Amino acid sequence: MTTAYSTDTARWAAIERRDRAADGAFFCGVRTTGIYCRPSCSGRPLRKNVAFYDSREAARAAGLRACLRCRPDEPIETLAYGFGDTPLGLALAASSEAGLALLILGQDRTEMREDLAARFPRARLVEDETAATPALVALARALDNGRAIDLPLDERGTDLQRAVWKALRDIPAGTTASYAEVARAIGRPLAVRAVAQACGANPVAVLTPCHRVVRSDGGLSGYRWGVERKQALLARERAAKEIAA
Incomplete structure (x- = not known):
């Protein structure tokens, strides 16, 4: 049991603030509905109807079933x-x-x-x-x-998105590529719109450099974290490339 949630008072406070750091530390049973939940569940039971359990097994032994909203039986x-x-x-x-x-x-x-x-x-x-x-x-x-340290990534995306993100990391610092060029690089020349969407969904700013992708006419287009940041990133990389040369 996590020390931070060792008392009923601390556990109820975690439920009130929907503390996702408390998920797995204990479970909340609701007598009136017969379910048990994660502390972060969006449900709002009354304190008088709540009991606390150290494990899923203890909650089930008390006759409770898993909440369908927060799915407390799924791995955390x-x-x-x-x-x-x-x-x-x-x-x-x-x-x-x-x-x-x-x-x-x-x-x-x-x-x-x-x-x-x-x-x-x-x-x-x-x-x-x-x-x-x-x-x-x-x-x-x-x-x-402009050169990122190689870190292990836990990428969550479709096969196409992951292919796009890999292609972005292959664009040299100080240079740019168009959405059409990235589409060709992943073997999907007609998927220009999908490439743009994958750039917008990029979960790893700068290290997966979607800022290096521009329109075919060289225009900056959009950027998930603001066009001004995109301009600043490209300017920094070009300056670093010139110094290195």
Whole structure:
């Protein structure tokens, strides 16, 4: 049992704030409905109707069944995340045991946490600045010279999306490619729109450099984290390339 949730008071407080870090530490049983839930479940039971259980087995032994909303019997994946300041603003990095799952840019910690939670609705989210360090170091290096440290990635996407993201990492720093060129690179020359959508869905800012993809006429088009950031990234990379030359 996690120390932070060792008392009924602490457990109820976790339920009230829908604390996803508490998922797996205990389970919430609701007498009136006969179900048990994760602490982060969106349901809102009354305190008088709630009992706490250390395990799923204990909840089932009490005659309760699993909630269909939060699905407490499904495996819980833990994502550790942290924040860091960069020349392009605030960054959030989140990693699983498999590797870096998310790296986003923003300005507001609350909004960025909400983005993380929305992308991984079944994950247990634990804030841990040290866990984010490798990704933030890689990001700092990429911003410095356009070359990213090779990190293991935990990519969640379709086969086409993953193919696009790999093709993006093959675009040399200081250069750009059009959406049509990326489509040809993955062997799907007619999938230009799908390539653009995959760029927009890119979960790893800068390290998977969707900022290097432009329109066929050279225009910057859009960027998930703002066109101004895209301009700044390309300018930094071109400057670093000129210095290296």
